[in-house]
Amino acid sequence: MLINLDFESQEPIYQQLIEQIIEGIARKDLLPGEGLPSVRSLASDIGINLHTVNKAYQQLKHEGFILIHRQKGVVVNPDGVPKADxxxxxxxxxxxxxxxxxxxxxxxxxxxxxxxxxxxxxxxxxx
Missing domain, CATH: 1.20.5 (Single alpha-helices involved in coiled-coils or other helix-helix interfaces)
Structure with a gap:
């Protein structure tokens, strides 16, 4: 999945990252159980602070889009995103x-x- 961030945007970088990952899941570019880069790796690849990536990942985890495992790393929720309530x-x-x-x-x-x-x-x- 290609991440395109607009560093000139008024929208925070972590929010752009969250939205692009959610869009990737919606388009099925990212499938349930599929791995995502580690916080450190993604931060390095796109040239942003690792705390920014961590903030995005933590919010995605809280909302049920991803799971973070100590051994498996970061994966798209294998059970799928929680249904609307x-x-x-x-x-x-x-x-x-x-x-x-x-x-x-x-x-x-x-x-x-x-x-x-x-x-x-x-x-x-x-x-």
């Missing part, structure tokens, strides 16, 4: 509200917004 749906709504509000303010019509959402969703489902 009420807590996740509440968080999703909280994240979507400002995006939708800004789109309304910028006069993006509902049809265009929904088409964009559908196109992105299909791109992760292989459509």
């Amino acid at each position: 009420v807590t996740y749906m509440t968080q999703l709504e909280k994240k979507l509200k400002p995006l939708i509000a800004e789109s309304v303010c910028r006069e993006v019509d509902e049809e265009s917004f929904m088409k964009l959402c559908n196109d992105i969703y299909k791109s992760y489902r292989g459509g």
Whole structure:
């Protein structure tokens, strides 16, 4: 999996890393049980601080995307990502509200917004 970080972005590097790993899992570029580079190795490969990678990995672990084993290293959760529950749906709504509000303010019509959402969703489902 290729990691592309934007060092000029306002978004923190660890958050970019988290999002790219999640996108890799969604696209099936990273499969359940597949190994990821060690914290030290990934930090060295992409030229960032190992604490940044560790922060991203810890958050991914907390959210159930990866497991960190002492012997096996870092792997995509072999059981798959935990299914959406009420807590996740509440968080999703909280994240979507400002995006939708800004789109309304910028006069993006509902049809265009929904088409964009559908196109992105299909791109992760292989459509």
